[in-house]
Amino acid sequence: MCGCGHDGAPQHVIATALRIDDVDAAIEGGLLDADAACPGCSADCTTMIEAARSERLDALAARERYRAREARLQRRAQERAARRTAPAAVPGTPAGPAAQPALPPAAAAALARAKARAAALKP
Template sequence: MVTASTPPRQLLQFVLDDDLDAALRAGLMDYLPQPGDALLDPAYPQLPQQLQLAQQQLRTAWAARERYRARAARLERRAAERQARRAPPPTADSKPALPSAAAVILARAKARAAGNPNA
């Protein structure tokens, strides 16, 4: 495993190899250009700029991912709210309650139908 004290040249090699996971583990996001970093590898005098560009690209990608996640959560919440508005209101029971006078009349009618002459 590579530590945060990984030499900038190694960080650049990870970036050039497109092994960003290794570069991140090695401390890419902690890299700060130092005097002389451009001279570490004569083949890559732009080493500090390349590492800073990789940092910026990762920050941009992470910000875009967070915006995407926030948008998805917002859309999901709005869809749930819209669905809740469309749903019929919940009822306590499936039968509507009768007014008391109607309930008395219904009870009398049932008693008569059952053959109870006193109702």
């Protein structure tokens, strides 16, 4: 105890838990909820509680930011995977993975000529 004479104050439960490095007990004692300091406590006692509260709140906020980032990255990865597996829709052609877009007539003719020449060159 800090010797202020207010032994039943919640801040003393928190301060005692923090002194023995039991953060869980301090949180259960109201570390994150306590706003008012014990009026008789020393500045060191109050500063210790405020610093621990600030550290815990910062850690909780960081954890929430991390979880939100992980969820965002997971959603983006799923969207990319869906775009990769989805076939590109070409107007006038049937949809589906087996449907391939047709070549323009000039390109199809050039490809046919090239295949014919390649077939003629093979022994």
